[in-house]
Amino acid sequence: MTKPADPESNLSTEEKIKRAATEVFAQKGFAATRTRDIAEAAGINLALLNYYFRSKQKLFDGIMLEKLQELFGRIAPIFTDTSTSLEKKIETFADSYIETLIKNPELPLFVLSEIRTHPESLTQIIQIGELFTTSSFAQQLKARRPEANPLHFIMCLLGMTVFPFIAKPLLKSKAAMDDASFNILMTERKQLIPMWMDSILQNPVQS
Amino acid sequence: MTKPADPESNLSTEEKIKRAATEVFAQKGFAATRTRDIAEAAGINLALLNYYFRSKQKLFDGIMLEKLQELFGRIAPIFTDTSTSLEKKIETFADSYIETLIKNPELPLFVLSEIRTHPESLTQIIQIGELFTTSSFAQQLKARRPEANPLHFIMCLLGMTVFPFIAKPLLKSKAAMDDASFNILMTERKQLIPMWMDSILQNPVQS
DNA sequence: GTCTATACAAAGATAGAC
DNA sequence: GTCTATCTTTGTATAGAC
Numbered sequence: 341m342t343k344p345a346d347p348e349s350n351l352s353t354e355e356k357i358k359r360a361a362t363e364v365f366a367q368k369g370f371a372a373t374r375t376r377d378i379a380e381a382a383g384i385n386l387a388l389l390n391y392y393f394r395s396k397q398k399l400f401d402g403i404m405l406e407k408l409q410e411l412f413g414r415i416a417p418i419f420t421d422t423s424t425s426l427e428k429k430i431e432t433f434a435d436s437y438i439e440t441l442i443k444n445p446e447l448p449l450f451v452l453s454e455i456r457t458h459p460e461s462l463t464q465i466i467q468i469g470e471l472f473t474t475s476s477f478a479q480q481l482k483a484r485r486p487e488a489n490p491l492h493f494i495m496c497l498l499g500m501t502v503f504p505f506i507a508k509p510l511l512k513s514k515a516a517m518d519d520a521s522f523n524i525l526m527t528e529r530k531q532l533i534p535m536w537m538d539s540i541l542q543n544p545v546q547s
Numbered sequence: 548m549t550k551p552a553d554p555e556s557n558l559s560t561e562e563k564i565k566r567a568a569t570e571v572f573a574q575k576g577f578a579a580t581r582t583r584d585i586a587e588a589a590g591i592n593l594a595l596l597n598y599y600f601r602s603k604q605k606l607f608d609g610i611m612l613e614k615l616q617e618l619f620g621r622i623a624p625i626f627t628d629t630s631t632s633l634e635k636k637i638e639t640f641a642d643s644y645i646e647t648l649i650k651n652p653e654l655p656l657f658v659l660s661e662i663r664t665h666p667e668s669l670t671q672i673i674q675i676g677e678l679f680t681t682s683s684f685a686q687q688l689k690a691r692r693p694e695a696n697p698l699h700f701i702m703c704l705l706g707m708t709v710f711p712f713i714a715k716p717l718l719k720s721k722a723a724m725d726d727a728s729f730n731i732l733m734t735e736r737k738q739l740i741p742m743w744m745d746s747i748l749q750n751p752v753q754s
Numbered sequence: 755g756t757c758t759a760t761a762c763a764a765a766g767a768t769a770g771a772c
Numbered sequence: 773g774t775c776t777a778t779c780t781t782t783g784t785a786t787a788g789a790c
Contacts, residue, residue, distance in 0.1 A: 353773080369664050371579035374765060385775055390767060392773095446663075453660040455716050456653075457576050468721040489732060491722070492739060499710030504702045506713060509662050514675040515698075525696060532699060539746035560755075581783060592757055597785055 354392045357382045362403050366450050370400050370458070401464075407451050408465045414440055419477040420470075426480040427538065434501060434533040438526050441505050449506050484541055496540060500533050561599045564589045569610050573657050577607050577665070608671075614658050615672045621647055626684040627677075633687040634745065641708060641740040645733050648712050656713045691748055703747060707740050 351359070360382035364373045375396050379386040393399035418424075418433050441447065455461055472478060472494055481490035504511075504526065511517040558566070567589035571580045582603050586593040600606035625631075625640050648654065662668055679685060679701055688697035711718075711733065718724040 367664075369576065369578060369660075371576060372664060375767085376765075386766090387768080387776080388774060394767095396766070449659060449663050452656060452713060452716070453576075453663065456656050456660065457574070457579060459716060459720055462717070462720050468717065469723060472718070472722045488739075489735075491718075491732065492736065495711045495714070496707050496743065498714065499706030499708075500703050501706075503706030503710045503713075506659060506710075507702070507705065509659070509666060510669070510675065511679070513666055513669050515679045516676060525698065528696075529699065532695075536703065536747045539749065540743045542746065582785085583783070593784090594758080594786080595756065598755075601785095603784070 353382075353384060353388065357384065357389055357392060357399070358403065361399055362406075365400060365403060366446055369450075370396075370454060401461075404451075404454060404461050405464050407447060408461075410440070410444065411447055411451055412465065412468055412471075416471060419475040422476045424476075426477070426484060426541070427534070429477050429480070430497065430537050431534045433497065435530045437501055438530050438533075441502070442523055442526055445505050445508055447505075448502050449509075452506070481541075485543070493537070493541065497533070497537055500536065501529070504529070560589075560591060560595060564591065564596055564599060564606075565610065568606050569613075572607060572610060573653050576657075577661060608668075611658075611661060611668050612671055614654060615668075617647070617651065618654055618658055619672065619675055619678075622678060626682040629683045631683075633684070633691060633748075634741070636684050636687070637704065637744045638741045640704065642737045644708055645737050645740075648709070649730055649733055652712050652715055654712075655709050656716075659713070688748075692750070700744070700748065704740070704744055707743065708736070711736070 357378065361373075361378045364378050364381055367373075368377075375389055376386055378399075379389050382389075389399070393402070414436060415433070418429055418436070421429070424432070472491055478490045478494070481493050485493070504522075508517075508522065511522065564585065568580075568585045571585050571588055574580075575584075580603075582596055583593055585606075586596050589596070596606070600609070621643060622640070625636055625643070628636070631639070679698055685697045685701070688700050692700070711729075715729065718729065
């Protein structure tokens, strides 16, 4: 009685706005979303949105920060862990990251799109650069294949893992792919990508 | 005298508007660009923009179609060519596509971003689905590795090739990467990607 | 074809009552 | 805290002179 069943109604107004905004922003991008739409989706008045968050920009910034953390927060601990092998890192990454992306398939394209048009969104966020250049993962790659820039292999791993999710709108509309079969394919990749990375990282036969 | 040296001044007004629009749209996306900005960038009056193109939307549609053709028109002939081997296709693709992307690095993220928020942009364009499922390339992949969905390998190839360009804003801002060294890396990948794809496509040792 | 001036609509933000 | 009503700005599009 005091706690109604409807989970939405329990949320604070601030939280309701934030959730509605997250959804609308993800769907239309920052520029195309109207604060009025957010207010409507949240079931509240437009004025209230400006009461809680000072402006559309401030509301967006908060959400963007959360998304960035969802997207990169998961990579960092895996890549910097000095106690795991190269192979183990790749395996853990593929498994856990694909799992995350299946649950949030629109995340990468949303974040990258907004970074493109507002590079300052990145100012907030952490040391991503380190992951690419000085992390334990980068060092192990350099040790394994000293002749090549470790970035090459990182781009392979990320590309093979993330790209399908970025291209998903294309697949859905042009290859008649539905969510279920897409997810099956992605799940298969949890095993496939580590195998493929192994092949790639194999030192070529001495010639 | 009759042909001034400045290449810009030679262009028709229509063409000047189109070029300016291409640039501004690519930078800010459809929703965030103002027709006034385009007019200013083109060095003409706002009214003139509406004289040549009936609306912002129509102007955008024309540009988007061009971009889609730039992006996919190059893949189609390579993937559908029945006279070339699997290896040759991969080699040709990597070489020619990376070349294109170095000249238009913002192309993939721009197109994919706009597709995300306006899936109807794709309605115009050709049979991309075929490339993924029934093209000569897909058939050759299926013949080589019958146990796996050919899409897996296509996603690998596209991911390894295109993803770095999509992630470029990130690399520039977070890995302190400038255009010159980025392009060097990409050029290296023209040779590396075919090698890697060969490794991936190698049938695993019988176990 | 090109301009100036302006109409018209939409969107972000605020004032003030309750 | 929440609403209604309104201000201000910005953006698309058009009218009409040259």
